[in-house]
Each structure stands twice: as C-alpha cells, then as structure tokens.
Amino acid sequence: MAKIKGAVVVDTERCKGCNLCVVACPTNVLALATQVNSKGYNYSYMEQENACVGCSTCAFVCPDACITVYKVKLDK
Amino acid sequence: MSQTNSSINEIIKPENLVYKKPSVLNDNPMHYCPGCSHGVVHKLLAEIIGEMDIQEDVIGIAPVGCAVFAYKYLDIDFQQAAHGRAPALATAIKRLMPEKYVFTYQGDGDLAAIGTSETIHACNRGENIVIIYINNGIYGMTGGQMAPTTIEGMKSSTCPFGRDISLNGYPLNITDLLVRLEGTRYVTRQSVHTSAAVRKTKKAIQKAFVYSMEGKGTSIVEIVSTCNSGWKMTPEGANDWMVENMFPVYSIGDLKDI
Incomplete structure (x- = not known):
C-alpha cells in the first residue's frame, strides 16, 4: 500500500509564533521551538518529522504564509 | 513496518512541492499581530489573483484601519481611500475602467461605522465591485475600542464590562442589511x-471576483475574524471564542447568490 509522507519548511524569520499551525496540525507534527528568531518569536518547527502527511492544513491557516509543504507517495 | 525511509531532505525537492507562499504576496514581513486573520485573507487574495492570472487587471482599495498597509504586501495596483470611503473610490475606478477587477478591503470600523453610507449606497447602486469585509467586532488598530459590530457582552477598552444593549444599542449586522438591497448580487x-473554512472562503472570494465582471451587482464577502490582541486572548483562544460567541450572531454561509 502506498504510504504518503510529507515535510514542511517554515520560514523561521517570517514566523511570528502564533501557534495556529501547531493546533491545526491533525498529526501533531509541529511545535514551537525554544529558540527564537531575530524578532524574538518562538518559531514553529517539525517536532515529529515522521508523522507528517503533507496535508497542508498548517500552511492554509498560517497568517504569515511562512510554511512550504512537500509531499511524496512511497510505494510498497 | 520500516519502509524505504526517505529522510526529510529527500522529500524537500521542487517536484514534491504541494503548497508555497503565493508569488503575488511579496516578501515584506506583515505588520499584523501574530495570529491575525488579515494575513490569511491577504494570502487568499494573492492565491486567487495568481490562479486567475489577473495580477495586471486587478485594482484594490485599502481602507483605514489595520489593513491600511495592504498595498505593501500584495503585488498589485492599489489605492488608499479616506476612512470608510473605499466603496466610493471603487465606484469611480470601476466606472472609469470597467475591464478591471476592482475590490475594496475593509474592516468593520471602516465599512460598518464611518463608511456605512458609502457601503449602503454603493451596494444599492449595484456597483460591479467586490467588497471584502473583515469583521472582528472591534476597532483593532486604535486599541480595541467598541465598534458598531461589537456583540452583546463583548469586552472592549471602551466597554470594559461588556457591551450593554440598553446603553450602547444593538450590534450592527450590516451584511444582513445589504442582502435586502436590490443592487447586491452575491452576499x-x-x-x-x-x-x-479557509478553502470555503477562497471559493467565495473567487466567485465574487468572477461575478464582478458579469455586471449584475455588488458582491460582498464578509469574513468573521479574530483580533486576539484587541480581545486580549491567545490566537487559538480567540478562534475558540469566535466560534462560541460570534458565530451565533454572525451566522456563516451564503446569504444571497443570484
């Protein structure tokens, strides 16, 4: 059965750490980092990398358009 | 169950891309507070303009309010109107250049307070424009004062104990009012x-843009939004509060589509 795997890339300098992507993610991939960007925001990052299915929910709700989503279908 | 465990770097390749920042939205970091709904709506506008390939044919009118700097983020032609006068300016632009897509982007303080007259008359004349109306029930930019759209019991800096109907009157549901006008086509x-909800809103705005070129009246897309800074809440707390308290007053859905 084909398995879908995804990955997101967060533009950490653009991210304002609003947490909306973290609560929106259906597979609890994202979390806010303990580090901050140059503006002092705790940016979002992939904490559970393997759980991502590339559904783009985080990117849809992101108010600052800082999430890019990639997705692959793995055969077998 | 260990399958070909392609690492994250193998997934992050241009051919696997499924979602990225629309190119119509430029790289300026937005000045909105973290979690503000304005950012999502800007992004949707950018996506729609990109997908419809109308970047050269669209003119936006920025309001007075938080979205006054909308022209800094969307890479399209923009005008900035006096407070509340965006529909009047849009009327002029659309009449002079009927081949252009003309939209106004207004908040509730702009559209439903100082601009009530312009809004109602533009809709009553049936101007072929799109009105994007962001309703968060508060004057966000000036510090969270009570707006005409503030719902009963909602706290703001000028009604710290909640809006009292006997003192401040009822919340103004201007979109329901506009439904009754002959000039509106899509509300x-x-x-x-x-x-x-974001996907539905995108479809609605896209429909409004298409309708605006058919010459059959005004299209209004109200977006019930949050102002977490003004409401003194976290972004996700503001979303929950909106669902619980704003939606019963401002019900979601198509109100008019002819």
Missing part, C-alpha cells in the same frame, strides 16, 4: 479559523 459570510 456571503465566511471565516478563516480552520483549513476547511
């Missing part, structure tokens, strides 16, 4: 708090 109320 809808949407939100952007979940990804499903």
